[in-house]
Amino acid sequence: MFTYQIIVEYLGTNFVGWQIQKNGLSVQEALEKVLSKFLKEKIRVIGSGRTDAGVHANEQSAHFKTKNKIIDKNIFINSINFFLKKNPISILSIKKKSNKFHARHSAKERIYKYFVINRSSSLVLERNKAWHIKKSLDVKIMRKGADILKGTHNFSTFRASSCQAKSPIKTLKKVIIKKNKNKIVLIFQSKSFLQQQVRSMVGSLKYLGEGKWNLNDFKKAFLSKNRTMCAPPAPAHGLYLTKVIY
Secondary structure (H helix, E strand, O other): OEEEEEEEEEOOOOOOEOOOEOOEOOHHHHHHHHHHHHHOOOOOOEEOOOOEOOOEEEEEEEEEEEOOOOOOHHHHHHHHHHHHOOOOEEEEEEEEEOOOOOOOOOOOEEEEEEEEEEOOOOOOOOOOOOEEEOOOOOHHHHHHHHHHHOEEEEOHHHOOOOOOOOOOEEEEEEEEEEEEOOEEEEEEEEOOOOOOHHHHHHHHHHHHHOOOOOHHHHHHHHHHOOHHHOOOOOOHHHEEEEEEEO
């Protein structure tokens, strides 16, 4: 058996998420169908993480095992992308790996970006690709809130009730907030994240930025370890899995 890693880009708007589900088409299912048909064997694709419905990816990492040795990678990528073209999914690269490689378990860091467009006018080009917030946000205080999140903490406040992670303790290596005109980008880097953690943190930072919370309110909610203290999570369509580091 051969093990291959693929880097995948997708627009998550019309998918039920990465993971195969009964209630609609997932990215994983779309990939498995095309790969199985092309390689003429049952293919199972394992992703680095389970992005939720509506979440996008610039560089989702995944792997699959096959009896077939892929000789020409360019022909393979072009062929698979041809069959994928009815879905907003594209394989960017493929690489042969050792049989020990696992897209999820071998990952050392994951980077997510969240995009906000902060203006009064409605979105056209970036509709379903960024969170449109009309009220002006104070990025300086949001950065102070982001600093509180860095390091190793109990992130229960930002954890979905359906989260299956064994522990709420996570280490946020980086939290960066960049602003360019009316575009705000929030960048989060960690080995792993709880379900809805990033969107919950962004929603709480938004409360801080628009003045619904002060810094003490934000800190109190975070340290409460109580999900009911969390601000409403940011919508899925502003979130992108940007990079997986091995």
